[in-house]
Amino acid sequence: MNTEMRHLRYFVALAEEEHFSRAAARCRVSQPTLTRAVAALERSLGVRLVQRTTRSVALTDAGHRLHAELTELLPRMEAAFARVRADAGLRLGFTWLLPSGIVGRILTDFEAATGVPVELVRRDDRLAGVDVGAVDAALLHGTVDDPALAPVRLRSEERVAVVARDHPLGRRRRLQWTELAGLPLVVNSVSGTVGPELWPAECRPAVAVECATYDAWMEMVALGRGFGVLPESARRHPHPGVRYISLADAPPVPLVLxxxxxxAHPLADELTAAARTAAASAD
Structure with missing residues (x-):
């Protein structure tokens, strides 16, 4: 048999509505789509389920028997599928900064559409574990050039400078990108997106400290060992030891799923749709 769940759902709707147009509206499909699905079910079973006339729809004896069986079986099958989805979940990785302005919308829309819960997984790794199967997908800042991965660009973010609270520049509200070239730079060498190469070769900041985690990076900046650069959304995650300063002419950083x-995960398309909708809404 080549029968799909939708064929069974459409048949149950038709049996209960006794009208093709009303059944199609209930299932949120076109009438020809529902008609073809019921015909495909009949071909698969090798029996006629519905007697059709120009004015009425009536179930055959086989149709009545099948409807009685499905009335009990379909809810049990759908409940079983829902339990499996809820137990499995989807793991969404991130490195050091979640784009909090949109991640809540992504999770809400995705879970509402699929019934599958999302587990947020932080990993101090450039790709948040999506390249080794530790997570099913990842939200990352920066570019991804791995042929084994499929990045979906969601939006671009401006950058901000991060300096110690008592740094002389801490009183400024805006800095030029080129002003930073003469200052010591703190680099997150594992999962960071900013290094000296972002500045022109003839005018680059010197690396003062290299760190392997975001937390260590932030503490080095707070201690005044050098400045750092983060996406604008970092302002949503204040740190008592640093100040965020707007930057003019800084290269924007992409946010990618x-x-x-x-x-890919069977619900990758649904996750992508939720992420694109959330990013568009934030813009």
């Missing part, structure tokens, strides 16, 4: 190029 990253999925495996092959064998």
């Amino acid at each position: 990253v999925l495996p190029a092959r064998a």
Whole structure:
């Protein structure tokens, strides 16, 4: 048999509505789509389920028997599927900064559409574990050039400078990108997105400290060992030891949803749709 769940759902709707147009509206499909699905179910079973006339729809004896069986079975099957989805979940990785302005919307829309819960997983790793299967997808800042991965660009963010609270520049409200070239730079060498190469070769900041985690990076900046640069959304995550200063002419940083190029999660399309909607709404 080549029968899909939607064929069974459409047939139950038709049996209960006794009208193709009303059944199609109930299932939120076109009438031809529902008609073809019921016909496909009949071909698969090799029996006629519905007697059709120009004015009425009536179930055959086989149709009545099937409807009685499905009335009990379909809710049990759908409940079983829902339990499996809820137990499995989807793991969404991130490195050091969640774009809090949109992540809540992504989770809410995705979970409402699929019934599948999302687990947020932080990893101090450039790709948040999506490249090794530790997570099913990842929200990352920066570019991704791995042929095994499929990045989906969601939006671009401006950058802000991060300096110690008592730094002489801490009183400024805005800095030029080129002003930073003469200052010591703190670099997150594992998962960061900013290094000296973002400045022109003839005018680059010197690296004062290299860190392997975001937390260590933030503490080095707070201690005054050098300045750092983060996406604008970092302002949503204040730190008592630093100040965020707007930057003029800084190269924007992309926010991307990253999925495996092959064998992605079965709900990857739904996650991508939720992420795009959330990013568009935030813009």
